[in-house]
Amino acid sequence: xxxxxxxxxxxxxxxLGGMVAIGYLILLSKRLGGPDSSGPARPLNPMQDxxxxxxxxxxxxxxxxxxxxxLNRGNELMAEFRYDEALSHFxxxxxxxxxxxxxxxxxxxxxxxxxxxxxxxxxxxAVLAINPNKTEAHYELARIYMTxxxxxxxxxxxxxxxxxxPNDTExxxxxxxxxGRKNEWDNALPIIERLLQENPNQLDLxxxxxxxxxxxxxxxxxxxxxxxxxxxxxxxxxxxWAKIARIYLDQNRFSDAVEAFRPVFSEASPLAKDSSxxxxxxxCLCNEGVNLFSQKEFxxxxxxxxxxxxxxxxxxxxxxxxxxxxxxxKEFPQAESNFLRVLALSPQDSYAHYELAxxxxxxxxxxxxxxxxxxxxxxxxxxxxxxxxxxxLYGIKGDLEKCIESLSAAVRLDxxxxxxxxxxxxxxxxxxxxxxxxxLYKSVLDLDASHVEARSNLAYLKxxxxxx
Numbered sequence: 001x002x003x004x005x006x007x008x009x010x011x012x013x014x015x016l017g018g019m020v021a022i023g024y025l026i027l028l029s030k031r032l033g034g035p036d037s038s039g040p041a042r043p044l045n046p047m048q049d050x051x052x053x054x055x056x057x058x059x060x061x062x063x064x065x066x067x068x069x070x071l072n073r074g075n076e077l078m079a080e081f082r083y084d085e086a087l088s089h090f091x092x093x094x095x096x097x098x099x100x101x102x103x104x105x106x107x108x109x110x111x112x113x114x115x116x117x118x119x120x121x122x123x124x125x126a127v128l129a130i131n132p133n134k135t136e137a138h139y140e141l142a143r144i145y146m147t148x149x150x151x152x153x154x155x156x157x158x159x160x161x162x163x164x165x166p167n168d169t170e171x172x173x174x175x176x177x178x179x180g181r182k183n184e185w186d187n188a189l190p191i192i193e194r195l196l197q198e199n200p201n202q203l204d205l206x207x208x209x210x211x212x213x214x215x216x217x218x219x220x221x222x223x224x225x226x227x228x229x230x231x232x233x234x235x236x237x238x239x240x241w242a243k244i245a246r247i248y249l250d251q252n253r254f255s256d257a258v259e260a261f262r263p264v265f266s267e268a269s270p271l272a273k274d275s276s277x278x279x280x281x282x283x284c285l286c287n288e289g290v291n292l293f294s295q296k297e298f299x300x301x302x303x304x305x306x307x308x309x310x311x312x313x314x315x316x317x318x319x320x321x322x323x324x325x326x327x328x329x330k331e332f333p334q335a336e337s338n339f340l341r342v343l344a345l346s347p348q349d350s351y352a353h354y355e356l357a358x359x360x361x362x363x364x365x366x367x368x369x370x371x372x373x374x375x376x377x378x379x380x381x382x383x384x385x386x387x388x389x390x391x392x393l394y395g396i397k398g399d400l401e402k403c404i405e406s407l408s409a410a411v412r413l414d415x416x417x418x419x420x421x422x423x424x425x426x427x428x429x430x431x432x433x434x435x436x437x438x439x440l441y442k443s444v445l446d447l448d449a450s451h452v453e454a455r456s457n458l459a460y461l462k463x464x465x466x467x468x
Contacts, residue, residue: 065089070092070093071102074086086110090110104124108123120144124144139171192208193209219251242271246280265281278312279311282312286305289305302322305318319341319342320355326338339356354385357386361393388407391407392407407424421443422453425437
């Protein structure tokens with residue numbers, strides 16, 4: 001072949017190869033966002049492309065997966081928290097095999113993960129329609145009905161599961177919890193004791209055991225159980241001390257409760273600022289103060305009331321009790337200040353009004369005393385002593401009509417109120433109602449035969465009535 005022809009062929013080949021290469025580059029330029037593309041350019045990233053493709057994978061595939069394939073893919077997606085995609089695969093599996101209870105069970109568990117107990121309930125019920133002995137479905141339905149507050153329904157499902165697996169630990173633990181919801185702690189106790197005997201080293205079971213003992217009002221055993229927990233679980237000791245304090249509080253052992261609470265409010269305790277526990281501590285201190293007050297240990301009572309305010313500064317009962325101590329100690333300005341603080345926190349507190357009325361009555365401030373007696377009766381119309389105080393003050397002021405009205409109210413409220421009956425008799429005698437007064441004096445003597453003034457007044461009236 002002549003050299004010229006060979007050269008032409010080579011040149012032609014090079015030209016054709018160059019055109020193909022240029023065409024490929026143009027196509028590649030368009031795919032990458034070149035000058036003729038509609039989007040911005042970006043570098044190639046094969047790994048990112050694969051991730052994007054996986055993220056855009058349709059929930060229901062093109063039919064290449066069989067029943068087990070959908071089931072396994074759904075499990076994988078569920079483990080990755082891709083619940084909607086997992087549900088699509090489970091639904092595909094259900095369509096391929098609608099009589100398999102495991103598919104419905106997985107759908108039920110998935111709906112629980114999605115916090116949709118209604119759809120979960122429907123799925124677990126479908127499981128039992130296919131396999132009535134599926135204990136796991138009974139267990140899940142029991143838990144769902146507990147969240148609905150339908151404890152009787154929950155117990156029906158749980159008992160069905162226990163019929164099949166009577167020794168299942170998880171089922172028995174749920175039974176204890178459910179019996180507690182129904183306030184059947186005495187029935188829960190032998191079950192938790194059995195579980196603890198079979199699993200002696202499970203700390204959570206021992207915690208439940210201590211709680212059940214407390215709720216079953218087996219206080220001494222509960223106290224011992226919490227003390228064991230304190231020794232074996234130092235990390236949570238402050239919570240156990242709070243439980244011990246609560247047991248003492250339930251027994252009205254306020255002094256012991258205070259001492260049990262003290263570690264809870266130490267600097268090392270993470271519960272030191274818990275508002276609910278602080279309120280309970282204030283209650284314990286206040287009630288122990290009441291005990292000391294009744295024993296006439298007034299200074300000791302005052303110290304506890306003042307400490308109680310450190311835990312609950314807005315509790316009107318504490319201020320009321322402080323006011324009572326100051327009143328007994330004749331420190332009236334401090335007493336009045338505390339009673340007024342009660343009314344600032346609880347304006348309708350009738351007892352604070354009554355205490356203020358008594359204080360002003362003793363000081364001779366009749367108008368202010370009458371106001372507080374009236375306020376007391378406004379908020380508590382059955383308060384006989386306020387009616388008596390009002391009637392007595394009206395008598396002193398000479399307003400016998402209001403005096404008789406108030407004292408009559410006091411006697412109606414408390415027919416055994418000797419002082420009210422006697423004062424009413426005196427008032428009736430002053431306005432000339434001698435027979436009515438005599439009958440009232442006789443009532444006083446029927447209740448208190450040693451009442452000297454009533455006996456003397458009655459004798460005088462009898463003489464006057466005979467002479468008249």
